[in-house]
Amino acid sequence: xxxxxxxxxxxxxxxxxxxxxxxxxxxxxxxxxxxxxxxxxxxxxxxxxxxxxxxxxxxxxxxxxxxxxxxxxxxxxxxxxxxxxxxxxxxxxxxxxxxxxxxxxxxxxxxxxxxxxxxxxxxxxxxxxxxxxxxxxxxxxxxxxxxxxxxxxxxxxxxxxxxx
Numbered sequence: 001x002x003x004x005x006x007x008x009x010x011x012x013x014x015x016x017x018x019x020x021x022x023x024x025x026x027x028x029x030x031x032x033x034x035x036x037x038x039x040x041x042x043x044x045x046x047x048x049x050x051x052x053x054x055x056x057x058x059x060x061x062x063x064x065x066x067x068x069x070x071x072x073x074x075x076x077x078x079x080x081x082x083x084x085x086x087x088x089x090x091x092x093x094x095x096x097x098x099x100x101x102x103x104x105x106x107x108x109x110x111x112x113x114x115x116x117x118x119x120x121x122x123x124x125x126x127x128x129x130x131x132x133x134x135x136x137x138x139x140x141x142x143x144x145x146x147x148x149x150x151x152x153x154x155x156x157x158x159x160x161x162x163x164x
Contacts (some may be wrong), residue, residue, distance in 0.1 A: 040077050054117075
């Protein structure tokens with residue numbers, strides 16, 4: 001599990017190494033006018049909530065740091081990715097079945113549910129892939145090359161060959 005999440009997060013780092021701060025923080029693309037940096041920061045905030053809540057076994061997905069520097073500057077975004085990967089590798093696989101309380105707001109109010117650590121990591125990973133797909137759209141609109149062909153694709157999604 002850690003290897004798969006690491007591999008996906010490395011894709012984010014590779015993208016950030018290839019784009020400018022202006023491209024990273026650009027909010028001109030409709031319909032949501034969100035930036036690559038906003039998506040990246042959001043992805044990493046979810047992982048940060050997991051790591052922050054581990055000691056108390058209470059993970060609050062509402063209380064995100066929203067680090068503006070990591071949202072606006074590739075250097076800070078890369079540092080946030082690298083710190084996330086270090087924290088990911090510090091986890092012990094024997095803790096994956098540990099029960100943690102996860103709190104979030106699903107739109108109709110705040111709820112708390114029991115998860116395993118593995119379940120919240122899987123959710124954070126899937127969430128990252130989902131946002132990478134949104135980033136892929138922004139990238140295409142800005143005329144930037146995707147860092148690799150799998151960027152933003154869920155491994156279970158059937159891939160069709162496009163004939164050119």
